[in-house]
Amino acid sequence: MTNKAVEKHRRRKSLRWSMVRRLVFGWFLPLLIMILVVIVLMTENVLRQVDQTIHSSVEKTVEIMEIQLKDCETASKNASYMAMISKYYRQYFGEENRTEFEKSVEEYLRQQYAYDDNCRTAELVVLNEPENCYYALNESNGGTYQDVRFFRTKAKEEILEVAKTLDTGTTLVGIDGRIYMVRNLVTSKFVPYAVLALELNQDSLMKSYAGIWGYADAALYWNGELLVPGRLENEEYTEHDYDYITDTLGERDAVYRYKSGDYSHAYRRIKTYGGTMVLMVSLDNSVIYAEMKVMWYFFLILFLFMILLVVQMMRFFHNKVTVPLGEVIAAADAVREGELGIQIVNEEDNEEFYQVKDSFNHMSQQLKNQFDKIYLEEVALRDAKIMALQSQINPHFLNNTLEIINWEARLNGNYKVSGMIEALSTMLGETMNRKEAQFHSVAEEMAYADAYLYIISQRFGAKFRCEERIDERLLNVQVPRLIIQPIVENAVEHGMDITTQGRLEVRLFEREDGYLCIEVEDNGHLTEEDRKRIDRILSKDAEMAKEKRVSLGIRNVDQRLKMIYGPDCGLFIDSNEEEHTVSTILLKMDVPSEQ
Numbered sequence: 001m002t003n004k005a006v007e008k009h010r011r012r013k014s015l016r017w018s019m020v021r022r023l024v025f026g027w028f029l030p031l032l033i034m035i036l037v038v039i040v041l042m043t044e045n046v047l048r049q050v051d052q053t054i055h056s057s058v059e060k061t062v063e064i065m066e067i068q069l070k071d072c073e074t075a076s077k078n079a080s081y082m083a084m085i086s087k088y089y090r091q092y093f094g095e096e097n098r099t100e101f102e103k104s105v106e107e108y109l110r111q112q113y114a115y116d117d118n119c120r121t122a123e124l125v126v127l128n129e130p131e132n133c134y135y136a137l138n139e140s141n142g143g144t145y146q147d148v149r150f151f152r153t154k155a156k157e158e159i160l161e162v163a164k165t166l167d168t169g170t171t172l173v174g175i176d177g178r179i180y181m182v183r184n185l186v187t188s189k190f191v192p193y194a195v196l197a198l199e200l201n202q203d204s205l206m207k208s209y210a211g212i213w214g215y216a217d218a219a220l221y222w223n224g225e226l227l228v229p230g231r232l233e234n235e236e237y238t239e240h241d242y243d244y245i246t247d248t249l250g251e252r253d254a255v256y257r258y259k260s261g262d263y264s265h266a267y268r269r270i271k272t273y274g275g276t277m278v279l280m281v282s283l284d285n286s287v288i289y290a291e292m293k294v295m296w297y298f299f300l301i302l303f304l305f306m307i308l309l310v311v312q313m314m315r316f317f318h319n320k321v322t323v324p325l326g327e328v329i330a331a332a333d334a335v336r337e338g339e340l341g342i343q344i345v346n347e348e349d350n351e352e353f354y355q356v357k358d359s360f361n362h363m364s365q366q367l368k369n370q371f372d373k374i375y376l377e378e379v380a381l382r383d384a385k386i387m388a389l390q391s392q393i394n395p396h397f398l399n400n401t402l403e404i405i406n407w408e409a410r411l412n413g414n415y416k417v418s419g420m421i422e423a424l425s426t427m428l429g430e431t432m433n434r435k436e437a438q439f440h441s442v443a444e445e446m447a448y449a450d451a452y453l454y455i456i457s458q459r460f461g462a463k464f465r466c467e468e469r470i471d472e473r474l475l476n477v478q479v480p481r482l483i484i485q486p487i488v489e490n491a492v493e494h495g496m497d498i499t500t501q502g503r504l505e506v507r508l509f510e511r512e513d514g515y516l517c518i519e520v521e522d523n524g525h526l527t528e529e530d531r532k533r534i535d536r537i538l539s540k541d542a543e544m545a546k547e548k549r550v551s552l553g554i555r556n557v558d559q560r561l562k563m564i565y566g567p568d569c570g571l572f573i574d575s576n577e578e579e580h581t582v583s584t585i586l587l588k589m590d591v592p593s594e595q
Helices: 003-011 015-081 084-093 098-113 145-164 202-211 239-249 290-336 351-390 396-411 415-432 442-463 485-495 528-538 549-565
Strands: 119-126 134-137 170-175 178-186 192-200 215-222 225-228 254-257 263-272 275-284 439-441 464-470 478-480 502-510 515-522 570-575 581-588
Touching (some): 015 098, 015 119, 015 178, 015 192, 015 263, 015 275, 015 290, 084 098, 084 192, 119 145, 134 145, 145 178, 145 192, 170 275, 192 202, 202 215, 239 254, 239 263, 239 275, 442 464, 442 485, 442 502, 478 549, 485 502, 485 581, 528 549, 549 581
Parallel strands (some): 464 502
Antiparallel strands (some): 119 134, 119 192, 170 178, 215 225, 215 275, 254 263, 263 275, 515 581, 570 581
């Protein structure tokens, strides 16, 4: 196989893998990329919507809480602006009627705060007697005397200290997870005479946060102190967390931070009442990203269906295309190796491959029948041609006549004529083929050619010169009879101008590829017209009725060699670098076994 053929064979690819590549790169991969792009875009859109929704819902909730704090602040201001406590203070406290004062103040506190959902308890401390505490409980939202006791024992002193710097303003104080709204009650001359502390109802304040999308829990910080801890398991809210929150917020007031796991967090900073309130809302990821999970599940199922489709297509292509083609290819290779008439089992359920296999079986059987017929005809024709060629010249009486003439010439001393007669006798003897052999040695074949050359040299004298270069190791090689002399005769009659100076060289050698090569070179010039004539004579379907005997001779040599040794052997006529005509007889070293 030539390099070009090898390279072309390498470029050919398997149909199955070509199908796989086109399916993967032309359909599966682009669709997968498109799905990934859609997933990324939809994910970004969902995340953006989640972020906007959470920020919006947190803002709305903070607004509600600020309104609630504002309501509490308004309620605390009523104690000053309505001047009822101030009136009771002037009316009873100065007369040291503390019992009536306590009764009137607590009744007023109950009226104002016992039914306010935002307040849990209300405590009033008169600065002239800070050891006493007047209070009201909001029993509807869980206010108890334990809250009052906590205020008296743990919160009162700190609240009074805060109140000293408060003037007429309002502030929030966080103590051990409780939130107090603190305000001074002042006289008409703006001199504080009492401190009002409202313990805020955390459940009420945080109630609105349940409306945040995905809300799970919330924690509330006031000036860095954790006031409302979260209730979720495995969630810890400490001052360290507050530092993390402030770092996360930075200069911003609101941040939503996605966190892997069960919960994400939203942070909101609220500056109010001279302090900073920070809210951290825990959000259930399974709720806020439910839409995204549905999307991912959808695309996962789509991807699995794509893979399943590819597998099914590959199985279908393998079973319906690759396997039948493989059977046809295997059968075709068997035919190429000489197994004519091979049949393929045809059980295909699709019309196309059924017809292909049926046509192949029919063609294979027809090919075998035609080959058998042609082979028998070719063998018979070859034998007939060989016998005809060998019997073209078989006049027995000529040989006896020439012997008589030869002795007569010798008796008269005409040795030149005698030599020519001996050469002619040699040629006639070889043509007669008394042994009826189709092959003889190279030495015998050259003897026949030398006899012809001797006659030609005697005929033309110094105008003709011939040289021979014969590898003596090849003299015993068996070759077909009568293959060199017709070529030499063609060179003498058509290849050179013997009337001026004819030169001929016969070479016989073994080529590197193992073929026996016989070259007859003459000094004639091969014209374009000569080339066309030679191609016509050596063609398979040439009309030889009008051709000369010499032309018939070279055609017969070529046909005989091709019939005996195959199409790669035969006669080849061309020019060499010196523009001389070279006739090359190419045949194999071994005699074909069928001969």
